[in-house]
């Protein structure tokens with residue numbers, strides 16, 4: 001199977017090449033040329049299997065240049081129970097109330113759904129480097145506003161032939177997120193604070209990537225720079241697995257029968273997670289609607305309802321920060337797959353670049369609306385949902401999951417569609433203790449890591465061990481630099 005660029009379909013690559021490249025050279029995203037078919041027999045065979053076994057089968061369909069044996073080793077390590085994930089199920093489906101199930105994607109080492117892909121990516125990337133004959137060591141550079149940096153650090157920690165360096169904005173991450181990063185363990189990792197906000201850190205990293213002199217110098221020392229960005233195919237593919245795995249678990253739990261259609265409701269930012277659901281649906285998983293949930297940054301809701309994508313609007317800082325995004329990069333893959341035209345996509349993306357806006361054809365809009373629904377809700381409604389669902393069902397969720405849960409309730413009221421729905425839960429409530437406590441009416445929040453115990457006491461639930469352990473962890477990284485000094489940090493890190 002080949003991978004095509006969404007902006008020039010004559011450019012075709014093997015899976016390993018696509019994973020090493022990340023982005024096609026003219027800016028397009030690498031997307032499968034065809035979709036493997038998921039038959040009923042395949043689903044049936046997966047029913048008794050573990051998450052790891054299902055992952056091998058599903059990923060193998062897309063990775064012809066990888067052996068099953070390789071993938072078994074990767075899945076075994078990436079999703080190891082005990083060492084990496086705190087539940088044997090890896091991504092358990094939790095029954096909340098009649099017709100509503102929650103797929104918990106935060107049982108990995110950093111307690112957010114980014115682990116599902118970033119635990120697997122390092123293995124896919126290092127194997128791809130071997131397959132394409134690259135002999136240098138990869139240095140992964142990340143500018144992070146929170147969840148991605150920590151998940152990438154944990155994923156690449158002590159992985160052979162890689163080093164990872166994360167820059168975070170000194171004034172732009174939560175106390176818990178900062179502690180998660182500065183206490184990072186591993187022999188190949190580096191973490192550095194940058195004075196300024198996320199844009200300053202991100203601009204610095206982009207400048208390092210385009211610094212040809214630096215690249216040459218690092219190349220002579222045996223390194224090349226790479227990124228762990230969510231547009232890499234190696235980050236999307238592992239996410240297809242949990243949609244299919246959840247369907248199997250629902251059958252096994254007697255909630256549905258083989259062939260029944262279900263809905264998924266997904267808290268969305270960069271459109272990577274829900275796109276993986278679309279891939280599963282395209283392969284033949286019985287899915288009726290994919291419901292795209294946004295917070296006040298509701299550019300996707302408007303797009304799916306009207307066919308106009310317009311980023312010219314205020315940017316809101318919300319209680320679900322990982323969804324505070326106005327350009328959802330992975331949407332481009334959906335536009336290509338549904339229009340079948342690289343020229344059309346190129347036009348839309350040029351327009352987005354120039355004017356911040358594009359309008360799709362009526363035909364394309366119809367195709368999107370046939371498979372997707374969309375909705376959004378504000379912080380107050382999401383907070384009410386956290387308190388209410390905890391009160392009535394005893395189920396505690398984080399702010400991102402609460403946005404999806406609220407959007408699902410609204411969708412049901414408006415459409416009357418009461419198909420069983422799986423809500424994707426993307427973070428542990430303990431990653432966003434302050435917002436969750438406030439939602440439940442707590443006025444005085446304890447400082448630092450004490451807030452974790454405060455939420456435990458309030459809800460009589462238990463925090464994930466990696467977050468509880470933070471209090472006793474030694475701080476390893478204390479450096480703060482000007483954006484202008486980031487290049488020197490990279491040189492020092494790779495000296």
Ligand SMILES: *Cc1c(COP(=O)(O)O)cnc(C)c1O
Pocket residue numbers: 112113114147230267268269270271272273274322323400426427
């Ligand atoms: C990244 C993230 C999202 C958004 O996922 P996309 O793939 O970018 O749409 C939602 N919730 C949490 C907690 C995240 O970290």
